[in-house]
Amino acid sequence: MQAVAETYFDAWYSARSWKPFPFQYHMLQAWGQGSGLAGSGLLNAPTGSGKTYAVWIPFLCHWMAAHPGEREAPGKGLKLLWITPLRALAKDISAALQAACDAFNLEWRVELRTGDTPAAQKQRQLKDPPQALVTTPESLHVLLARKGYPAFFNALDAVVVDEWHELIGSKRGVQVELGLSRLRALRDQQCRTKGGGLRIWGISATIGNLVQALEVLLGPEGAGKAQALDHGAPAASGPHIVVADVPKQLEMRTVLPDDLSDMPWGGHLGIKLLEKVRGILDQARTTLVFTNTRAQAEIWYRKLLEADPGLAGQMALHHGSLDREVRDWVEEALHRGQLKAVVCTSSLDLGVDFRPVDQVVQIGGPKGVARFMQRAGRSGHEPGAVSRIWFLPTYALELLEAAALQDALERQYVEKRPPMRLCFDVLVQYMVTLAVSEGFRAEALLPEIRDTYCFQDITDAEWQWCLSFITVGGKSLQAYDEYRRVDWEDGRFKVNSRRVAQRHRLHIGTIVGDNVMLVQWLSGGVLGSIEEYFAARLEPGNVFWFAGRALEFVRLKDMRVLVRKARKMEGAIPAWGGGRMSFSSYLSELLREQLRRMAAAKTALESAADEASTAPPDPPAGSRRDAMHEAPSLPALRPELQVLAPLFAVQAERSRVPDGETLLVETLESKEGFHCFVFPMEGRAVHEAMGGLVAWRMRRYHRGTYSLSMTDYGFELYADKPIPIQKAIAEGVFSVQNLSEDLMASVNAAEMARRRFRDIAAISGLTFQGFPGRMKKTKHLQASAGLIYQVFADYDRDNLLFRQALDEVLVHQMEEARMRKALLRMARQQVVVQHCSKPSPFAFPIMVERIREKVSTESLEERIRRMRL
Numbered sequence: 001m002q003a004v005a006e007t008y009f010d011a012w013y014s015a016r017s018w019k020p021f022p023f024q025y026h027m028l029q030a031w032g033q034g035s036g037l038a039g040s041g042l043l044n045a046p047t048g049s050g051k052t053y054a055v056w057i058p059f060l061c062h063w064m065a066a067h068p069g070e071r072e073a074p075g076k077g078l079k080l081l082w083i084t085p086l087r088a089l090a091k092d093i094s095a096a097l098q099a100a101c102d103a104f105n106l107e108w109r110v111e112l113r114t115g116d117t118p119a120a121q122k123q124r125q126l127k128d129p130p131q132a133l134v135t136t137p138e139s140l141h142v143l144l145a146r147k148g149y150p151a152f153f154n155a156l157d158a159v160v161v162d163e164w165h166e167l168i169g170s171k172r173g174v175q176v177e178l179g180l181s182r183l184r185a186l187r188d189q190q191c192r193t194k195g196g197g198l199r200i201w202g203i204s205a206t207i208g209n210l211v212q213a214l215e216v217l218l219g220p221e222g223a224g225k226a227q228a229l230d231h232g233a234p235a236a237s238g239p240h241i242v243v244a245d246v247p248k249q250l251e252m253r254t255v256l257p258d259d260l261s262d263m264p265w266g267g268h269l270g271i272k273l274l275e276k277v278r279g280i281l282d283q284a285r286t287t288l289v290f291t292n293t294r295a296q297a298e299i300w301y302r303k304l305l306e307a308d309p310g311l312a313g314q315m316a317l318h319h320g321s322l323d324r325e326v327r328d329w330v331e332e333a334l335h336r337g338q339l340k341a342v343v344c345t346s347s348l349d350l351g352v353d354f355r356p357v358d359q360v361v362q363i364g365g366p367k368g369v370a371r372f373m374q375r376a377g378r379s380g381h382e383p384g385a386v387s388r389i390w391f392l393p394t395y396a397l398e399l400l401e402a403a404a405l406q407d408a409l410e411r412q413y414v415e416k417r418p419p420m421r422l423c424f425d426v427l428v429q430y431m432v433t434l435a436v437s438e439g440f441r442a443e444a445l446l447p448e449i450r451d452t453y454c455f456q457d458i459t460d461a462e463w464q465w466c467l468s469f470i471t472v473g474g475k476s477l478q479a480y481d482e483y484r485r486v487d488w489e490d491g492r493f494k495v496n497s498r499r500v501a502q503r504h505r506l507h508i509g510t511i512v513g514d515n516v517m518l519v520q521w522l523s524g525g526v527l528g529s530i531e532e533y534f535a536a537r538l539e540p541g542n543v544f545w546f547a548g549r550a551l552e553f554v555r556l557k558d559m560r561v562l563v564r565k566a567r568k569m570e571g572a573i574p575a576w577g578g579g580r581m582s583f584s585s586y587l588s589e590l591l592r593e594q595l596r597r598m599a600a601a602k603t604a605l606e607s608a609a610d611e612a613s614t615a616p617p618d619p620p621a622g623s624r625r626d627a628m629h630e631a632p633s634l635p636a637l638r639p640e641l642q643v644l645a646p647l648f649a650v651q652a653e654r655s656r657v658p659d660g661e662t663l664l665v666e667t668l669e670s671k672e673g674f675h676c677f678v679f680p681m682e683g684r685a686v687h688e689a690m691g692g693l694v695a696w697r698m699r700r701y702h703r704g705t706y707s708l709s710m711t712d713y714g715f716e717l718y719a720d721k722p723i724p725i726q727k728a729i730a731e732g733v734f735s736v737q738n739l740s741e742d743l744m745a746s747v748n749a750a751e752m753a754r755r756r757f758r759d760i761a762a763i764s765g766l767t768f769q770g771f772p773g774r775m776k777k778t779k780h781l782q783a784s785a786g787l788i789y790q791v792f793a794d795y796d797r798d799n800l801l802f803r804q805a806l807d808e809v810l811v812h813q814m815e816e817a818r819m820r821k822a823l824l825r826m827a828r829q830q831v832v833v834q835h836c837s838k839p840s841p842f843a844f845p846i847m848v849e850r851i852r853e854k855v856s857t858e859s860l861e862e863r864i865r866r867m868r869l
Contacts, residue, residue: 002032004065005058012057012103023244024050028058030240035157036197037239042164042214045244047205047377048385052096054244055160055201060104063157077155078129081183083137083176084162087114087324092331093162094134101132108132113139116324126152137167137175138509144182145433145505153186157199161217164202165370166349168216169417171510171763174426177216177452182434184219185448205377206370209416210241216419216453248387250376252409254402255280255361255392256639260646263396266711266845269296270363270394271303277361278308280390281341284358286334289343290375291363292581294319295573300363301343301548314340317548320347321516321574322528326547349374357381359388365401367581367683367712369408370415395845396647397713403640404590415584420454422807424466424800425764426510427455431470431493432765433508435486436501439494442467465800467493469764476796477788485765503768512759518560519546527551527563530574535561543571583683583712585818591713592660592681594641598648599659601637647841655840656832663829665725666843668836676723677843679714682822689743689814690822691715696746697733698723709850716846729831736823743814744806752813754789757805761785764801 009028013020023045033039045051059080082097084090090112098110109130113122115138125133129152135143143149159180167173180200187198202217204210218239255276257263262272281287289304291297301317316330316339327347333339337356342348349371357379366372376389391402408414427449434440446463449455468474470493473483485500486493495501516529527547538544538553543566545551552566583591651657658664658679666677680690687710695706695717707718717723725733744750761767767784792802810816839847 001062001065002029004068005032005061008061008064008104009057012061012100015103021050021054021244021246023242023246024054024057026242027054028061030242031058031062031199033240035199037218039158039199040201040218041240041242042202042204042210042217043242043244044204044207044210045242046246046248047374048381048387049244049246049248051203051205051244052093052162053100055203056097056100059158060100060106064104064106076128078131078133078153079155079157080132081140081153081156081159082132082134082162083140083159083179084134085136085166085172086163087116087136089162090114090134090136091328097132097134110134113143115139137172137179138511140179141175141430141433141508142505144179145436145501145508147437149437150186153183154190156183156187159183159198159200161200161202163204164213164217165204165207165417168207168213168419171420171423171426173216174420174423174452174454175430175510177219177454178426178430178449180217181219181448181452184451206373206414207417208370208414209418210243212419213417214239214241219451220453220456221451248377249380250373250387250389250409252376252406253388253390254399254406254640255390256399256643260396260643263393265397265647265841266395266848269299270392271299273392274303274307277304277392280359280361281311286337286339286356287341287359287361288348288357288375288378289341289361289363290348290366291343291345292366294321294345295575296363297343297345298545298548298573302545304341304343305548311340316342318342318344318347320345321530322547323526325526326528348378359390361390361392363392364394365398365712366405368415368584368587369405369413370417370584372405373409373414396644396841397845399640399644400591400594401587403594403638404587406638406640407590407593408587413586415586422458422462422804423454424462424804425760427458428466428469428764429504429508429510431466432485432495432504435470435493436495436504439492441492462800469800474796474799476791476799483766504765507762507765507769510763512762517556519551520560520562522554522562522564530561534574543568545571545573582685585683588682588712595658595660595681597637598641598644599657599661601641602648602657651841654838655834655836655842658842661829663826663831664842665729665831665833666836666840667723667725667833668839668843669722670839673718673720674722675843675847676717676725677714677840677846678717679842680822680826681713682818683815684710684712685813686815686819686822687711687715689816690819691717692746693739693743693819694728694733696742698728700728700731702728707850709846711845711849713842714846716843716850718850726833729833734823734826736820736827739820739823740810740816743810743816753805753809754786756808756813757789757802758785760801760805760808761788766801 005028009020009025023043027043030041031039043051043055045054063079082093084093094110094112098108101108101110110132111121111125111130111134113125113133113135115136126146143152146152161167161176161180164173167176184198184200200218202213204213207213255273257273264272277289289300291300297317297319301315304315305311316333318327318330330339330342334342334356360375360379362372362375366375372389376387378387379385379389380387391405393399393402431440431445434445442463449463450458465474470486471484471488472478473480477483485495485497485504487496488494489496495504516531517535518529519527521527527549530546535556538556538561540553540555542553543550544553550566550569550571551563552568554562554564556562648657655666656664658681660681664679666675666679668675668677678691678694680687682690688708691708691710694715695708698706698717702719702721702724704719704721707716709716709718717725744753758767761784762769766788789802789805792799796802836843
């Protein structure tokens with residue numbers, strides 16, 4: 001059978017004049033190892049190397065080899081499920097899979113099932129399933145919530161999880177784990193008579209923990225048998241890790257300012273370098289311009305059009321808040337090569353195949369190596385092509401990040417994606433999902449749950465708590481009928497209430513955000529959505545920019561923002577919620593390495609100057625003495641660091657240059673009050689938590705009130721009285737002793753846990769978000785979740801959802817383990833406290849972050865200019 005499959009495989013590649021890479025042939029061999037774990041594994045290959053076909057073509061070849069008479073009459077039933085994290089990816093993948101089926105003259109249907117799929121098509125799929133279905137994690141769980149779902153998956157042979165690196169570190173990844181555990185169990189029940197198991201493959205590009213990623217995908221027991229292929233023949237038994245030995249050339253260039261004095265020290269969006277971006281766009285047919293936020297994308301799109309009106313009709317905007325039809329049009333135009341540029345956000349991060357894209361521009365720091373490489377891979381998206389990316393710093397210090405990224409690309413190292421553990425909100429949602437459909441027996445479901453990485457360590461007591469929660473609401477909510485969602489009848493847990501079932505199906509999923517309102521023309525066309533809080537501030541006649549247009553607000557009607565084209569061009573830009581990105585731990589380490597290089601270069605220069613000043617008079621030219629005293633060789637510095645030299649000179653003049661080995665602390669007295677800046681260089685998220693920790697511990701020495709601001713380079717404590725930082729350092733303010741207790745005792749930590757609980761409450765079903773077109777207001781949801789949180793805090797502190805909120809703050813938001821490591825590093829460093837008369841270039845961006853939040857009659861730009869002097 002393997003030989004027959006190889007014949008189909010070779011014929012398919014030969015018909016296209018393609019030569020398969022070794023890893024693609026290894027995938028053919030791995031599929032041939034058999035069903036179940038023997039034929040399962042994880043494929044790791046660079047973007048644009050043919051990953052999709054590397055998985056799909058071997059599956060088809062082996063299926064045709066095993067069913068020689070069924071190519072034109074393949075029979076009924078779903079045979080392969082393809083899970084992808086984005087709807088935009090689903091459409092592209094579906095077309096590629098169908099094209100391969102057609103090339104083999106295989107009468108298979110490949111269809112989509114996402115939130116955008118028409119209801120009539122979904123009903124038809126239930127009655128007559130396609131042979132292959134491309135879907136999302138949420139849509140898979142919606143299928144599991146339907147009565148009779150086991151019959152729908154009865155013929156399922158394989159599941160493919162695409163872009164696994166994007167799912168593994170999120171609750172959507174936990175959704176996939178649980179869904180796979182149910183599908184495995186269904187297949188195992190058939191194995192008793194059919195003798196086969198479910199094959200599961202993950203596809204990943206940029207990830208640093210491959211073995212752990214496979215463990216999360218297949219479960220601890222299955223992944224324990226994993227065999228790495230190591231670029232050679234597959235192991236005798238699976239599961240397998242297939243690593244593509246395909247070198248991917250990635251070319252990075254940094255947009256350097258002509259004069260560093262023209263670059264802001266902080267508080268800007270990179271617009272100062274807009275003219276250079278125009279020149280970059282002229283160098284290629286099509287360019288993707290990535291920004292880190294939707295608001296920044298709107299601003300850059302507008303500014304580029306203002307600077308070059310000729311881009312109208314050749315440039316488009318793409319982000320997640322635009323209407324689906326608008327995004328589809330942009331993606332189709334990219335495919336056809338009709339656009340010169342697209343200003344976009346993470347909505348185009350993943351593997352949609354845009355072959356006409358020649359280059360990428362990254363506006364501002366991506367904050368992670370993996371994200372930067374993923375975006376770079378949007379260009380040259382085919383085997384052998386070069387991926388080109390430009391890095392544009394939005395302010396001077398981001399040139400340090402550029403140099404760090406250059407190092408990371410040379411070392412070909414990317415960050416690990418740590419998986420989630422014990423997400424009880426996702427688990428109880430999943431349990432209700434199963435109860436809504438066929439119901440479940442607790443003793444049968446628990447082993448399936450423990451077969452997942454996330455819940456392998458769940459205790460019997462925690463399992464019983466989950467059962468109690470879905471049936472009576474747990475200890476503190478059992479008096480309220482609203483939380484009695486699941487009934488226990490004849491040994492099975494089932495939902496009998498149609499109202500409970502309907503409300504649950506409406507909100508299956510783990511993506512929780514602020515409520516949004518549709519932006520619609522008076523004539524009826526929809527542009528996209530903005531968040532409720534922004535819409536509530538609008539008054540008739542107000543102008544705002546959205547979807548690349550100046551819009552005049554007319555009125556609110558039925559949760560829709562009705563607009564018309566504005567005559568004025570000036571207006572506000574909507575802001576969308578969501579946390580700011582923070583440096584990864586690896587990028588932080590590389591950043592400190594750049595500072596060490598700068599310090600080494602400075603030391604070498606000073607030594608050369610000292611040697612020159614004490615040397616005897618120069619001997620005659622050409623003598624032996626002259627040759628021996630040539631200028632000393634300096635440590636090689638990247639162009640980005642060389643450009644930063646004037647900024648570091650100002651830093652040295654006003655304070656001291658951080659060298660990566662000492663911990664720099666700056667103090668400053670201004671008209672506003674007293675400032676203390678600390679520079680651990682550990683990323684925004686860690687600095688937010690560390691600043692809160694230091695402020696709380698400072699109460700022992702200073703009973704004032706502190707304000708806190710932070711960037712990826714450090715944090716600021718601001719007060720109206722002198723800050724006794726030296727005494728605090730001597731007393732161990734940066735100590736790891738009682739770290740967890742002190743973190744959770746800080747007001748900042750408690751508030752973060754309360755905010756975190758809002759999402760947990762929505763996912764677990766404690767709060768209902770409303771019906772389509774009648775969503776509950778954000779403030780009402782916040783109030784409901786806050787009230788429940790306080791009840792748990794006062795009367796039920798052992799509640800697993802309450803404990804989860806605290807754990808998520810410590811582990812994911814505050815990154816306690818990373819902070820502990822940083823504090824231990826800081827304890828080994830020499831602490832240098834520098835008193836400044838003016839803000840230093842490193843302190844300046846942190847001050848700007850605080851000023852942004854203040855209301856002032858003068859513009860932010862003017863205030864920044866005055867502060868810099």
